[in-house]
Amino acid sequence: MLIMRNLKTTAGGVSFENPLILASGILDENGYTIKRILEEGSGGAVTKSIGMEERDGYMPPVVVEHENYIINAMGLPNPGIENFGEEIKIARTAGKPIIGSIYAADPEGFLNLAEKMVDYGVQAIELNLSCPHVKGFGTEVGSDPVLVKEIVKTLKGSIDIPIWSKLSPNVTSIVDIGRAASDSDGIVLINTVRAMAIDIYARKPVLKNTYGGMSGSSIKPVGIRMVYEIKKELGLNIIGVGGIESAEDAIEYIMAGASAVQIGTAVWKYGRNIFSTINSGISKFMEDNGYENISKMTGVAVQ
Ligand SMILES: Cc1cc2nc3c(=O)[nH]c(=O)nc-3n(C[C@H](O)[C@H](O)[C@H](O)COP(=O)(O)O)c2cc1C
Structure with missing residues (x-):
């Protein structure tokens, strides 16, 4: 039987029993x-x-599926912060950290949402500064x-729990952001990579919104880079x-x-047990290669 290594980690000021976290937007509404x-x-x-108001999102089709990626243009459907x-409250009964993801157009909007999330008892706030397909929010912010500096400064000055900034790959210089x-x-x-697909028989874009965000194994090299x-430069x-x-x-x-x-798309593709499978694999790798904990592996490839 595999003896699980110490998988505990502290990331963004929050302690986790293992390094795997469910990503925003996949089975987490x-x-x-x-x-x-x-x-x-x-x-x-x-x-x-989650935003200030309830949003229905876009009309279908909202997803293009491919073996190695999906492209989505959901349009940030969500019930709104009040709901x-x-x-x-239900999610917290599992006894593990919940990070509240929020989106807004300006610092005041982010602050109002963050204060509500704090009242609801989340362990950290994730600022969605990166949705690639909703006008006025996300990548435009x-x-x-x-604006990013202003938003982070406003939140850090008023909110007592850790603040995470989720950045977009759809920028010229990730180091500047x-x-x-x-x-x-x-x-x-990273958030999704701006992308699209064309239906060659219908001779038009597949997604109702034309453009969407690509996720899944095809984007991994962009995320790694x-x-x-960011680790190397900052x-x-x-x-x-x-x-x-x-x-x-x-x-x-x-x-x-x-x-x-x-982890996002892979939960959709392979199911919920992907977390225990990946945790066992990380543990075995640490055992085989003599790593005592996650922090000993963090950034070892950075030269
Ligand atoms: C259907 C879908 C909905 C998503 N919704 C959100 C969202 O509401 N907020 C956000 O920050 N990211 C959202 N994302 C992006 C994911 O959190 C993640 O950054 C991205 O999909 C890359 O990871 P993956 O390849 O593991 O899916 C969404 C992704 C997908 C596929």
């Missing part, structure tokens, strides 16, 4: 599904990104270093995300500089 995933071995969970307290967000307790890299670059505390499907993928992110990783 509902308290019971979050709880179930935490019970199946995830060390923590990020909620769906989300009950879901967090997250590609402006002055990372620097603007450097007062955050954790930098989350950005985690590495030395910040990082949570890696993008295309993780196996223990080897998670270890690659950790060696590039991540203290923990998030």
